[in-house]
Amino acid sequence: MTEATEATAPTTPFDHAERRIWSGKAEAYADTYAHLCAHLVPALLDAAEAGPGTRVLDVGCGSGTVSAAAVARGASVYAADADPGMAAATRRAVPGVTAHIARLPELPYANDTFDAVVGNFVLNHVGRPLAALAELRRITRPGGRVAVTIWRAPGAPGQTLIGRAAQAAGQTLIGRAAQAAGLTRPAWLPALAPEDDFPRTPEGLAALLDTAGLLDAECSETAWEHRCDPDTWWAGAEQGIGAIGQVLTSGGPEGVAAARRAYDDLRAEFRTREGLLVLPHVALLAHGEA
Template sequence: MTTSPRASRTTTPFDRAERRIWSGKAEAYDRTYARLCAHPVPALLDAAEVGPGSRGLDVGCGSGTVSLAAVARGAAVHAVDAEPGMVDASRRAVPGIAACIARLPELPYEDDAFDAVVGNFVLNHVGRPREALAELRRVTRPGGRVAVTIWRSPGAPGQTLIGRAAQAAGLTCPDWLPALAPEDDFPRNPEGLAALLDAAGFLGVRCPEVAWEHRCDPDTWWAGAERGIGAIGQVLNGRGTEGVAAARQAYDALCAEFQSTKGRLALPHVALLAHGGA
């Protein structure tokens, strides 16, 4: 098997923090943010040209949403995630799927192994995005397709709601939670993500925005962060129960901006969907 020389490089502080954040969070994610992250899946699979007979790879498979949709299209799917609980969740969601524990930029596959490779909100969680994309290209056959999503920054109002509540409560980022190294970061806009794929050698790169309103009840939206999911979950819980309570009070007031029918919130979100050929 051909493997990338990136596998010999040490894990970044950002990567180590991500492993800490997501350890044991599969069930909480599935109950809260999984439905949010499912919205771009049809467009993601379309961009990667996933269809009957495709040999596909779902990188950062989470609780199996993308893999399940790809199998429903008739694709033969492999799936990987750095968090063991997510791999187990994907296996439960998609019986018989070939799922394993692996993290970017170190995938356990030969060169040119797949027709289509997708990563739904996985580049947000790796310390070296450029190397991660180069690895996705390595395992994609010539003429195959790669498609990835990330959150746009600055975020849409729905994305920033809990962060605003945390800021109102005086909560700040924990000292142990590092930002991406400046040399590895990139603008989280269509031009920035497209340039990243161009640099990785993809052909015919496009990067449209995907905008939608995520609708859910206030308690469900709050629950993901309260249970420690993502960087915002670490901010929210950084000062213990007192800080969480203060942020919840601010959150309840801010929710009035997003009230929809039947007590639910309508939360605007914007993602970037970049895709290109290998």
Template sequence: METAFDESERRAWAGQADAYAASFAKLCAYTAPGLLDVAGVGEGVRVLDVGTGTGTVAALACGRGAKVTAVDAEPGMVAQAALSVPEADVRLAALPQLPLADDEFDVTVGNFVLNHVGRPRQALTELRRVTRPGGRIAVTIWTVPAAAGQALLGRAVQAAGVIRPAHLPVLAPEDDFVRTEQGLAALLGEAGLNHVVCETVTWDHRTTPEEWWSGPAAGVATIGQIVTSQDPVGIAEIRNQFDLLCADFTGPDGELVLPHAALIACGQA
């Protein structure tokens, strides 16, 4: 059963495939190779990519010779992924209940998908269900507290005096978990996975101020929903604060250099 958080996520991502592809997709692509590495994805491996978005992880897995099924909850994402990764079986489906058979895959991966589900433990249990015994499940999430570059947009919102609107729910306390190596590893263990390993990956994401602003300006993700919930004056003030804060991350060439950190965890079904 979907939670209020799940329903909010559906609304937030509806029709956002193009805006996501032009903004945050490049950031999220960074962890894709490492995600497939820890899961052991290679020639002939049956892979499920959950929350495929525009198909970045699915395309990389297909390039390794894997047999890939990819699912996403947003029809626009499914359409883009199907076009960009024609060799994958791309379907519309959403956690926490996937229309897939038990033990169907050797490997199941989810790149940042756990950030967008209302019941992460239930979602992981579902991923374990569709993964064969002995198969691997690998996921990524953002660290909390966020790295400096990741926090830039949130700092701009805060500096503008904007608070999170009441219609954007947060996870229920009983469903949340600590976003550290230990916390994510414990979450996988609670879902019944064995031999869990978790590591932190850090990188500098290079972008431009206009590209980085384009995502929230279009309403992409929670930060975008916060921005676009404001009136024009409020949006202009967030943009003004964003421009001021960008100075701390702007390189000699005018590009933004944004430090990010994420967790990659893998366990055995």
């Protein structure tokens, strides 16, 4: 394994945009959307059969939620993220984890290195999902597990989806606020190329794993309600996290303020008596054998 690598695989416009989206966001992500993405981590590690002594790679590690949970299970954990700040955040948050800067679809590990490779809400951030899965299979030993999560499309109204998935969900809370403020997707923020896309359904994701050469691919769907306070939910987007965050911040301070006013009106639909938000989400968890 090399210490840190410059990725050499061809980069799509979608990947270029993703580098910009995540750069400098590690702390803001850890404080906001990392809590949302933590929901499926136990199921993800179960699907990967990660336990004591398992050699696990947490790819797209972000601020280290999955790595920490895998270490707590007694696994021997490596982590990788395309964003240097994220890799550093995982190193800080999870002592004992070796975190590399590395970008899918090309990772600096030899064939058959890991017993299990997991990617929690990462495949939906790569420009070439099929090539990324094939890479995860390559570095997993025969008989080892690859397990991934992504958001389903159509999604649920509490999510931060934009574009086609959001339209199919009947629009989402922050998306509606951005729309009410007249904010649109900036030109530099492309959608995934249609030839690289796949149906974000249990069948679609299982078929992608199968095409990537993973055996006995299975995919399930989980719906849950994410509870958080309205300011925290807003803070993630306001700090530019994810595509929705980039739509918001593209409006400058005035656009953000106008969207916030719309958000404060719309969020009543999701509010509990205690003033929290209850935000419906739906995601997919798939696994297969290398």
